[in-house]
């Protein structure tokens with residue numbers, strides 16, 4: 001017998017939806033999840049990746065873990081890339097099995113920028129929008145290390161970075177993905193350009209902090225068509241998202257003040273004009289249920305599709321879709337521990353909780369070992 005804990009049935013989550021040129025059979029999206037399992041010098045995904053994504057192919061859409069757009073972009077250990085031909089061949093195994101099981105998968109394109117470390121770059125100092133240390137941590141082969149003061153990117157560096165995104169977008173097509181998502185959230189290169197404390201440039205990339213993001217979008221959209229390109233932002237990223245020790249550090253650079261938010265508003269409006277496939281919005285860190293007002297700010301700026309993320313459960317996901325604020329909802333930690341999340345929502349079954357100690361390490365343990373729901 002089907003159990004319902006609230007008044008609402010699962011219907012809104014199970015209704016098909018179009019996100020740009022992508023057609024989803026349901027609105028339960030798997031959010032991007034770095035799992036650091038590409039433990040090989042070529043940074044290629046392995047058969048474990050294929051098994052992990054295959055287990056989750058019933059998602060309306062899978063957004064892959066972040067993948068490097070080039071060697072220059074690297075800033076976290078054991079994360080796969082999408083620039084070499086060997087990586088394309090290995091990713092093809094993943095996309096083929098997801099498609100064979102009826103799923104869809106887009107590649108999330110990542111560049112760490114100033115959030116890298118010389119240990120990742122053969123001793124070279126990382127580059128970012130300006131020579132300002134972001135005060136973050138980089139996960140190097142010998143453990144977490146504090147970031148250093150980067151070199152400010154020259155115009156040539158910016159051209160190279162934009163070209164790297166284009167190459168990765170082309171490789172994503174060869175690898176059989178259904179589209180791409182540009183990672184513009186967290187503390188990484190595009191978010192650094194959008195951040196007035198880290199982007200102190202006096203050229204066009206400083207006058208319009210969203211310019212770099214738009215150049216990347218235009219290059220990637222030239223490969224895929226805008227309707228198959230999503231952009232993920234986390235404008236509210238701030239000390240509230242971080243451990244207390246970080247919050248106490250003076251001068252924490254990621255603060256969702258009005259100046260920062262205004263830059264994001266401008267970017268979102270311009271992406272919408274270009275017909276982006278979807279905006280994937282990581283909202284503020286919720287203290288209880290997600291704050292729908294934060295998502296509504298972006299709904300008002302968009303004609304296109306919106307995926308909401310951060311702290312949603314079945315009921316709050318139904319609410320944000322029913323209210324018209326979001327078209328789909330993405331789940332990160334719930335998808336780690338519940339490969340059959342869509343079925344669990346459909347049948348209102350209880351959810352397992354992921355073990356943070358295996359989020360980023362552990363080989364198959366904590367990656368492909370979470371079972372589907374066992375009926376009592």
Ligand SMILES: Cc1cc2nc3c(=O)[nH]c(=O)nc-3n(C[C@H](O)[C@H](O)[C@H](O)COP(=O)(O)O)c2cc1C
Pocket residue numbers: 031032033034035065066108183185186232282309310311312330331332333334359360
């Ligand atoms: C282990 C782990 C890895 C993550 N990796 C990525 C990533 O590669 N790219 C990204 O944009 N967000 C990443 N995130 C953020 C999630 O996509 C998501 O925004 C966050 O977990 C909040 O969603 P949730 O409440 O459904 O877990 C990661 C989160 C976790 C817990």
